[in-house]
Amino acid sequence: MRKIHVIGIGAGDPEQLTLQAVGAMRDTDVFFLVGKGEEKDDLVALRRGMLAAHRPDGAYRVVEARDPERDRAARGERYAGAVDEWRARRAVVFERLIGDELGPEGTGAFLVWGDPALYDSTIAVLEEVLGRGAVTFAYDVVPGVSSVSSLAARHRIGLNRVARPFQVTTGRRLADEGFPEGVDDVVVMLDARQAFLRFVDDGDDPDLHIYWGAYLGTPDEILVSGPLAEAAPRIGRLRAEARARKGWIMDTYLLRRGGDTTTGD
Known part of the structure; x- marks a missing residue:
């Protein structure tokens, strides 16, 4: 079965990576980098810098995808619905990445800013992907410095x-x-x-x-x-x-x- 690591990578300082995070990175075949547009290319560059520092073997692939846009103008009762809609579109992206880019016994990883448990949707989106039933995988979560x-x-x-x-x-x-x-x-x-x-x-x-x-x-x-x-x-x-x-x-x-x-x- 495919395996996914959800790795908390801290607030930005490469030295904030935990030993557990480094271990999970070294266990990964494919890293999925979901970006938010050209204005945040430096966030992708920071992730790539962490990979270069802790995976000098280069024995991995990096697959980038564009994060769906979210309705940030939604307020009040519309807000929860806007978030649900965004997560559903994110689930489609994640499902495609895992299904198309990861072999049936491969290990992939999402590098999450801060801690995946604090104001981040990666865990919820992966659960939605599993609920859709098109791809199956096991996943674990590595905490990070928020x-x-x-x-x-x-x-x-x-x-x-x-x-x-x-x-x-x-x-x-x-x-x-x-x-x-x-x-x-x-x-x-x-x-x-x-x-x-x-x-x-x-x-x-x-x-x-x-x-x-x-x-x-x-x-x-x-x-x-x-x-x-x-x-x-x-x-x-x-x-x-x-x-x-x-x-x-x-x-x-x-x-x-x-x-x-x-x-x-």
Whole structure:
């Protein structure tokens, strides 16, 4: 039977690859690289660099495919349907890759940014492919260093404080629903709208701090931290400049009430 490795490769730093990830890469015959367009060619280049470093034997193939476009304007009740539709179209791509490019006893791999368990659809899409029944395979998942972990390490902070929870959410939910109830430390991912600006405009929490990072683990990494009211204009300027220069941006941040960086227990 075919075998698939879903390999978490970290936030971008090649040195964040785990020994388990390297082992899975060395066990792979075909690597499937699903790209998001020309503006993200450097993400494909980073993956290829990791392969060159850890598979110097060259005894593998790389197959690239274009990721289907998703309706990013969908909001409210339409959002879940738009995601389901995108995943279904992704399943068609994955099914073709596995069926056409991998022999009946071959081993393939998807190299997933960060950790496959955190805001990534690869596992769900593979399950959908299996459910379609056209191709069969076994798969395993190798955890990776997430952008959340990388953000905390680069800012030298803990994500939680003593005996208190933290929450990971998306920019869309933060923009729509505001600061979550019952937590003072919120990690925000996938924020194309800079949802943190709503708290600057409200001005009702002067003790709110932000720890922000973009392109974490790559040569283009940018870090900003400080009181939100002071840091937000700088983040906005740096973000706009970086996006204009590269054509895309991936950023993550922690919003913290009180600014206390005491680590958790």
